[in-house]
Structure formats: C-alpha cells, structure tokens
Amino acid sequence: MAVAKKGHELIVSVSPHIKSEESVSKIMWTVNLALLPAFIMGVYFFGPMAAYTVLLCIISCVAFEAITQKLLNKKITINDGSAFLTGLLLGMNLPPSLPFYMPIVGSFMAIVITKQLFGGLGYNIFNPALIGRAVLFLSWTRAMTTWHEPTAGFIGLDAVTTATPLGILKHEGLGKLIEEFGTRIDLYIALFTGRVGGSIGETSAIAILIGGIFLMHRGYISWHIPVSFIGTTAVLAWIFGGLPGGHGGLFTGDPIVHILSGGLLLGAFFMATDYVTSPEVKTGQLIFGAGCGVLTMVIRLAGGPPEGVMFAILLMNCFSPLIDRSLKTQVFGSIKQ
Secondary structure, X not given: OOEEEEOOEEEEOOOOOXXXXXXHHHHHHHHHHHOHHHHHHHHHHHOHHHHHHHHHHHHHXXXXXXXXXXXXXXXXXXXXXXXXXXXXXXXXXOOOOOOOHHHHHXXXXXXXXXXXXXXXXXXXXXXHHHHHHHHHHHHOHHHHOXXXXXXXXXXXXXXXXXXXXXXXXXXXXXXXXXXXXXXHHHHHHHHHHOOOOOOOOOOOHHHHHXXXXXXXXXXXXXXXXHHHHHHHHHHHHHXXXXXXXXXXXXXXXXXXXXXXXXXXXXXXXXXXOOOOOOOOOHHHHHHHHHHHHHHHXXXXXXXXXXXXXXXXXXXXXXXXXXXXXXXXXXXXXXXXX
C-alpha cells in the first residue's frame, strides 16, 4: 500500500502499485509481429491466394469491430491490434484458397458474436479466431478440408489439391506417410520447413517456433501451456499413435510427426496461451495445456477429423474459469471459511 504524508492527513493510493511500460496495444502488436514469420512462409508456399485470404480476414475483423463498437456506442479501439490479431490468426487457420464470403463470415462470428456481444476484449469466453474457424468448418466442411499442395514461390493460383500429413497418417498409416515423402528424415524436413499441405500459417514448424520463442523471451507467454500441451500430445502419440487402422501397436506412434503436423504448434504458442481464455494460475496452465493435449489426441486417434487442436482448445476454454477458481490462492490475512 502506498502511503504519503500531506500535512496531518494520510493519502492512501489504490492498486495497482506496480507500474509497467507494457500495454494491451503493445502486447497485441508484438504478438502480430511474432506471427509474421509463419505468415511469410505460408504465402511463400501457397502463393498470392494465401495472402489474399489472410488480408481479407484482417480487414473484415477490423471493420466489424469498428462497426459494432460504433453501433453499441462504445469507444472504437481498433488501434489496439486485437482485432487485427484475430483476423491474422483466423486467416492463418484457413486453407489457402476459399470463396471470398467464407473469411468474411468467419470474421463476423469471431468479432461480433464471440468478442463484442460478450462485452469486448477481456470478456470473451472462447478464443474468437477459433470460433470463427469452427463455424466455417461445420458450415462448409468440404471447402475447409480441401488442401493445396505447396509450390514454393508465389505460384499457387492453380495449386493441386492434396492430403495433409495427418489425413494420410489417420487413414493410411505412418508407413504410407513416409512413403509419400521418401524417407522418415525427408518427412521431418518437410514438416519442419512447411512444404506440406495444410492451413496457411500452420505448416512451417520452424517459423512458428521462432515466433513462439520470441514471445516467451519477451515474457508475454510462459512455458507452462505450450510445454504441457506439446508434451502431453507427444507422450500419447508415442503410446497410442500406432493403433488406428491396425498399423502397429502400443509404443509405435511417432510423436515428432504429431508435434510438427497440423495446428499443434500454432495452437500451443498462439491460441491456447490467450490471456482471456486460459487460466491465470501457473498450475492451472499446466492442467489446461495437458487437457488440450489429451483432447487433441483423442480426436486425432478416435474421432472423425484427423485434426483435433481447434476443438481441444475450445473445449478447454470452457473449463478455464473453473480451473482458476479451484486453484485460486487464499488472500493473505483472510479467514478460511
């Protein structure tokens, strides 16, 4: 408590007493910057249509935020970078080429329904970008699961459709997946660099890791959720990953493939760590991340779709307040009821 003497009176200032140069705007724009390597790699491999899809999401999200805040007589806060970040994340979670109206619909669901109608930044229960993607996935499943073969170098307008590594792994097994790329090492290199089919911003593991490590270095995210999320996924993939379709048995799965494939790294570093929809307590973050890992592998191995990161994070968002409430520390000096 800060106390200052003024004559015979005591002036007691209210909290918070710890000052910081960080702000919502600075944090949001820093996260946008951290996503830049993955965005660049996505455009490099999938061509101009990838850039068009992401930019359409960004413009739509910013516009919907401004319009909704104007209609609700709220202060317009598009300069804080949060709507830009939602659009960037939504676009990077979409296939490279979609009809123009789909990114707009996804942006509307993300900003207007999930964010603003819940009260704005800091009040949304679910990750807005993931809700936008989930609505598109459930509404236009075929378009959302049509992937393009990476071409490397701004070609991509007439890209050939292909299957994602997780799709091949789920339906044809690890042996077929390795055969598609030549050797296991070739498969790892393709997954690490991003020369595989998938959503725009999720294919290049190295680009995502650069951004994620940068955010941890700046102290904007901690290691608890990414490590517990990725670690749980890896362990379960190693134990059970060889079972689907009769390919192998216990302890025959390849955790590296599951870590580098799909949206795991993008989800673990950039969406599961969302301040608003994840627990504040460090122990709770470990539980949250582990829960995301378990649900991801349950969906990947036993569910219908080959990918499970999106639904895993959204389901754990439901439990985030309960986790925090259960692990909340007792206020110093209070009497336990």
